[in-house]
Amino acid sequence: MHGIVFNTKNGKPIPFARLFIKNLGEVNSIESVTSDEHGVFHAFKLIPGEYTIEVVHTEFSFPTKEKRIAIVSKFDFYKGESFKIQDEHEELYFALPMDPLLQLKKSERGISIVGLAYSWARLVRHLFYPLMIASFVIAAVYPIIYNLVVAAIYILVLISAVHRRRQSPLLRGSVVDNKGKPVNGAVIRIMDSSLNSLFVMRMTNSKGQFDIHLSKQDYAIFCMKQGFVIATNDKMSDLINLTHQKSSTLKIILKPLPSPF
Numbered sequence: 001m002h003g004i005v006f007n008t009k010n011g012k013p014i015p016f017a018r019l020f021i022k023n024l025g026e027v028n029s030i031e032s033v034t035s036d037e038h039g040v041f042h043a044f045k046l047i048p049g050e051y052t053i054e055v056v057h058t059e060f061s062f063p064t065k066e067k068r069i070a071i072v073s074k075f076d077f078y079k080g081e082s083f084k085i086q087d088e089h090e091e092l093y094f095a096l097p098m099d100p101l102l103q104l105k106k107s108e109r110g111i112s113i114v115g116l117a118y119s120w121a122r123l124v125r126h127l128f129y130p131l132m133i134a135s136f137v138i139a140a141v142y143p144i145i146y147n148l149v150v151a152a153i154y155i156l157v158l159i160s161a162v163h164r165r166r167q168s169p170l171l172r173g174s175v176v177d178n179k180g181k182p183v184n185g186a187v188i189r190i191m192d193s194s195l196n197s198l199f200v201m202r203m204t205n206s207k208g209q210f211d212i213h214l215s216k217q218d219y220a221i222f223c224m225k226q227g228f229v230i231a232t233n234d235k236m237s238d239l240i241n242l243t244h245q246k247s248s249t250l251k252i253i254l255k256p257l258p259s260p261f
Helices: 113-126 128-141 145-167
Strands: 002-007 018-023 030-034 040-042 049-056 083-085 093-100 170-177 187-192 198-203 209-213 218-224 228-230 238-241 247-256
Touching (some): 030 040, 128 145, 170 187, 170 218
Parallel strands (some): 170 247
Antiparallel strands (some): 018 030, 018 049
16 A cells, blocks of 8 residues: 655655554454655555554644535545555555645644654655765875775765666656646655556646656656646546666646536
């Protein structure tokens, strides 16, 4: 089971949300997972049974008060309903909307240990290059063994990161409506071409754009947004071959669902 947690007000993913997956047929059978910095979560394979999902975050509430459009399935706009798993190999994908608790002041919000850990890791990544430059300067001014070793470690890490990036094709894309306007908060789901496994989930930014580094192979790409459908009705996904390409660009067009009134 996989999914993404997002903000109903701006369509942005919500990192560090805590999800509690409860088996209604067994007492005290609860699995807990946390969404990553992209708002994505991955749960262990669940045994057949009936389940519900509860989502907790210090700055958001669940379930959302927003209405789900009738044509949209409960998995694509999940609001806490029970669902059944018939086979332990069955793969389900969820989009979980949460409403921001705008009335709470920052001093009134709780502190998430997981959130702090991820924030610290993100800060370390942002400081990598400034610290690397500082280590080079220190090693040049004070060329003792310790400083030279630290500088060498930074060089090895940098070379390894650049090599991985060069070996990983980049998939860039944009999602627009039928008038050419960018669609913010569209869920991009990338699976292998046989549709057996999920590789990554992302959400488009405010410009309707996304970019993802992937390994070299074929992929099937799905796009979903509450209130929209794929403009080409007979083509629910795009197949992308990244076996021999360094990059690929994709444009997905959605059209708004007609008003029921």
